[in-house]
Amino acid sequence: MTAPRRHESDFLSTEEGVLADAFLRQGHVIVPVADLAALRRLREAMAGFAAEHLGVSTPGDAGAFMDAIHGLVAPERLNALRLKVIDGVNRLSWARRCYFELARPALEIIVGNELAMQRRLNLSIQLPGDHSSLLPVHADVWDGDSPFEVVAWLPLVDCRRSKSMYLLPPPQGAAWEARMAEFDGHSTEDLFRAIEPEVVWLDVPFGHMLLSSQNLMHGNRVNRENETRWSMNCRFKSLFSPYAEKRLGEFFEPISMRPATRIGLGYRLPGGFVE
Numbered sequence: 001m002t003a004p005r006r007h008e009s010d011f012l013s014t015e016e017g018v019l020a021d022a023f024l025r026q027g028h029v030i031v032p033v034a035d036l037a038a039l040r041r042l043r044e045a046m047a048g049f050a051a052e053h054l055g056v057s058t059p060g061d062a063g064a065f066m067d068a069i070h071g072l073v074a075p076e077r078l079n080a081l082r083l084k085v086i087d088g089v090n091r092l093s094w095a096r097r098c099y100f101e102l103a104r105p106a107l108e109i110i111v112g113n114e115l116a117m118q119r120r121l122n123l124s125i126q127l128p129g130d131h132s133s134l135l136p137v138h139a140d141v142w143d144g145d146s147p148f149e150v151v152a153w154l155p156l157v158d159c160r161r162s163k164s165m166y167l168l169p170p171p172q173g174a175a176w177e178a179r180m181a182e183f184d185g186h187s188t189e190d191l192f193r194a195i196e197p198e199v200v201w202l203d204v205p206f207g208h209m210l211l212s213s214q215n216l217m218h219g220n221r222v223n224r225e226n227e228t229r230w231s232m233n234c235r236f237k238s239l240f241s242p243y244a245e246k247r248l249g250e251f252f253e254p255i256s257m258r259p260a261t262r263i264g265l266g267y268r269l270p271g272g273f274v275e
């Protein structure tokens with residue numbers, strides 16, 4: 001299988017074409033967020049929820065507080081903290097809109113300008129050395145996601161090496177997928193060991209976002225850095241591209257329907273008139 005390429009008649013601007021080609025070639029792009037001040041407000045709100053849950057005062061430096069949270073929470077209490085912060089952020093009336101706006105310029109080039117967005121923002125927290133909240137190698141599309149979805153992954157702290165996530169780029173992915181039958185009856189750990197030399201660890205500094213295809217194998221490992229990882233993720237797709245198990249109205253919601261579409265969806269041919 002050869003990787004998809006842009007067609008000569010794609011009328012993208014030069015700048016759009018650069019991003020589109022990078023996404024096709026690498027299966028991902030890492031771009032600066034569109035509004036750093038808005039990202040800081042989002043992070044501060046989340047640090048505030050965490051501080052409240054832990055019974056400590058609101059931190060002056062939200063990033064430093066998050067990086068060092070392993071000093072305040074034991075692994076067995078981590079999920080309760082995570083759920084509290086997710087619940088808090090999803091109750092904020094402005095958080096989803098903010099998240100979209102951070103990624104909007106890149107999403108509009110890579111996915112489209114008429115989009116559906118996941119209804120809930122997700123949060124992942126990985127304490128150094130903690131084995132309890134890992135995601136073994138997978139491609140979301142193997143498990144009910146549409147191949148048309150893109151994940152927007154937003155680090156709240158600098159994420160690099162094992163504090164981040166890995167992804168198997170498209171050419172290597174295609175080669176390993178052609179050999180999947182060899183792994184029948186084996187564990188996902190065996191699959192990871194096989195692909196490990198070819199995976200790319202994604203270094204995503206705070207202030208940047210990762211957009212990636214969920215059709216590629218990816219996952220994370222034990223965080224071996226001495227700081228805690230905090231990252232959010234949320235899926236976007238073109239509103240009228242095919243859905244899989246994650247349905248429109250349940251998992252996804254339209255966020256940028258255009259007027260011509262509204263008119264089209266509401267239109268009924270007048271009946272009863274025959275010349």
Ligand SMILES: O=C(O)CCC(=O)C(=O)O
Pocket residue numbers: 124135140151153164165214218219220231233
């Ligand atoms: O954050 C991670 O390490 C993995 C996230 C992931 O698998 C996803 O968002 O689909």
Ligand SMILES: [Fe+2]
Pocket residue numbers: 138139140214218
């Ligand atoms: Fe995933």
